[in-house]
Amino acid sequence: xxxxxxxxxxxxxxxxxxxxxxxxxxxxxxxxxxxxxxxxxxxxxxxxxxxxxxxxxxxxxxxxxxxxxxxxxxxxxxxxxxxxxxxxxxxxxxxxxxxxxxxxxxxxxxxxxxxxxxxxxxxxxxxxxxxxxxxxxxxxxxxxxxxxxxxxxxxxxxxxxxxxxxxxxxxxxxxxxxxxxxxxxxxxxxxxxxxxxxxxxxxxxxxxxxxxxxxxxxxxxxxxxxxxxxxxxxxxxxxxxxxxxxxxxxxxxxxxxxxxxxxxxxxxxxxxxxxxxxxxxxxxxxxxxxxxxxxxxxxxxxxx
Numbered sequence: 413x414x415x416x417x418x419x420x421x422x423x424x425x426x427x428x429x430x431x432x433x434x435x436x437x438x439x440x441x442x443x444x445x446x447x448x449x450x451x452x453x454x455x456x457x458x459x460x461x462x463x464x465x466x467x468x469x470x471x472x473x474x475x476x477x478x479x480x481x482x483x484x485x486x487x488x489x490x491x492x493x494x495x496x497x498x499x500x501x502x503x504x505x506x507x508x509x510x511x512x513x514x515x516x517x518x519x520x521x522x523x524x525x526x527x528x529x530x531x532x533x534x535x536x537x538x539x540x541x542x543x544x545x546x547x548x549x550x551x552x553x554x555x556x557x558x559x560x561x562x563x564x565x566x567x568x569x570x571x572x573x574x575x576x577x578x579x580x581x582x583x584x585x586x587x588x589x590x591x592x593x594x595x596x597x598x599x600x601x602x603x604x605x606x607x608x609x610x611x612x613x614x615x616x617x618x619x620x621x622x623x624x625x626x627x628x629x630x631x632x633x634x635x636x637x638x639x640x641x642x643x644x645x646x647x648x649x650x651x652x653x654x655x656x657x658x659x660x661x662x663x664x665x666x667x668x669x670x671x672x673x674x675x676x677x678x679x680x681x682x683x684x685x686x687x688x689x690x691x692x693x694x695x696x697x698x699x700x701x702x703x704x705x706x707x708x709x710x711x712x713x714x715x716x
Contacts, residue, residue: 414455414457417455417456417457417458418454418455419479420452420455420458420463420477420478420479421452421453421454421455421456422453422494422497423476423477423479423483423494424452424453424466424470424477425453425493425497426485426490426491426493426494426497427470427472427476427477427485427490428453428470429489429490429493429549430470430485430486430487430488430489430490430491430493431469431470431471431487431490432489432542432546433469433470435449435450435453438466438469441469442462442465442466442469444462452466460474463477463478472484481668481670482666482667482668482670483666483667483668484664484665484666485649485664485665485666485667486663486664486665488550488651488660488661488665489546489549489550489553491647491649491651491665492550492553492554492557492651493553494667495557495636495638495647496553496556496557496560498638498640498645498647498667499557499560499561499566499638500560500564501640502566502638502639502640503566503567503639503640503641504566504567504568504569504637504638504639505566505567505568505569505636505637505638505639506568506569506571506636506637506639506681507568507569507570507571507634507635507636508570508571508573508630508631508634508635508636509570509634509636509652509653509654510573510576510630510634510652510654511572511573511576511577511580511606511654512570512572512577512606512610512654513568513570514554514557514558514653514654515557515558515561515566515568515570516568516570516609516610516613516621516623517558517606517609518605518606518609520602520605521606522551522554522555524585524599524602525551525554525585525653525654525658526547526548526551527585527587528585528586528587528658529547529550529587529653529658529660530543530544530547530587531586531587531588532587532588532657532658532659533587533661546660547660550660554653561620565619565620566620567620567621567622568620568621568622569622569623569624569681569685570621570622570623570624571624571626571630571681571684571685571688572610572623572624572625572626573626573629573630574625574626574627574697574698574701575627575629576630577607577698577701578701578705580603580607580654581600581603581604581607581701581702581705581707582600582705582706583596583599583600583603584596584597584598584599584600584601584602584603585599585602585603585606585654586599586657587657587658588657600705600707601707603707604702604705604707607698607701607702608702610623610698611695611698611699614691614694614695614698615692615695617691622690623690623694624684624685624688624689624690624694625688625689625690625693625694625697625698626684626687626688626689627689627697628687630684633648633649633650634648634649634650634651634652635647635648635649635677636649637674637677637678637681643669644669644674644678645667645668645669645674646667646668646669646670646673646674646677647665647666647667648665648666649663649665649666650662650663650664650665651663651665
């Protein structure tokens with residue numbers, strides 16, 4: 413199959429998941445068979461007229477479906493699914509996703525993430541079955557990405573911002589601030605466990621994982637560079653999964669392989685990596701932050 417049509421099919425799937433539509437619903441709206449929808453998603457040749465109608469149903473543009481210039485994603489489900497697809501073909505991913513890349517979090521982190529995402533929702537959505545299902549879908553995609561990285565030994569370079577880590581340890585893994593003191597203490601312990609997990613990764617030096625600790629303030633927007641054998645893609649996103657006040661509802665993410673933005677972010681990454689703490693130095697500065705955070709490892713063990 414032509415790689416271009418395979419990517420069109422992948423984008424179609426990402427946008428479809430983001431809209432919460434199944435293949436039957438797409439087929440009904442377009443007046444085609446479900447099998448035809450699956451064939452397009454699998455990479456079959458698709459007519460431009462069909463793409464035009466698909467774009468209208470999915471509330472995107474033909475250019476985004478074609479991957480011309482920039483792909484825009486207003487939905488976190490769509491964006492994370494697209495990241496998962498690209499990572500399957502990538503040789504290396506360079507990530508700044510505060511406070512740390514989900515790909516490198518512990519196995520326990522997903523339950524804390526779900527809790528914070530529910531807390532961060534507006535009041536009407538907190539008990540909404542639709543919203544809970546969306547969170548579960550996002551976490552499912554994230555866990556697929558993590559599992560895929562481990563199976564493929566995907567090379568991951570994670571740029572971690574030290575002030576973000578310190579703030580995370582002080583505030584805890586929270587989605588809102590009006591929690592009881594007892595609950596905040598538990599959330600701070602959860603943050604500490606993740607930082608300790610990060611230190612263990614640095615010290616065990618697993619295949620394909622590189623972690624750089626940055627002291628200077630980094631952009632609020634998350635960014636990833638996906639390096640494949642054919643090209644490098646840049647992803648910029650307002651969606652945040654960690655730290656205080658996560659966001660999966662507001663903003664627009666984008667993906668592009670255009671030369672100029674990729675070149676600028678490649679330079680940014682090179683400069684940041686050059687000045688980053690790495691190896692034993694990185695572990696040392698993280699331990700120093702843990703020490704002054706006021707959340708002790710003994711307390712962690714008692715809470716376990």
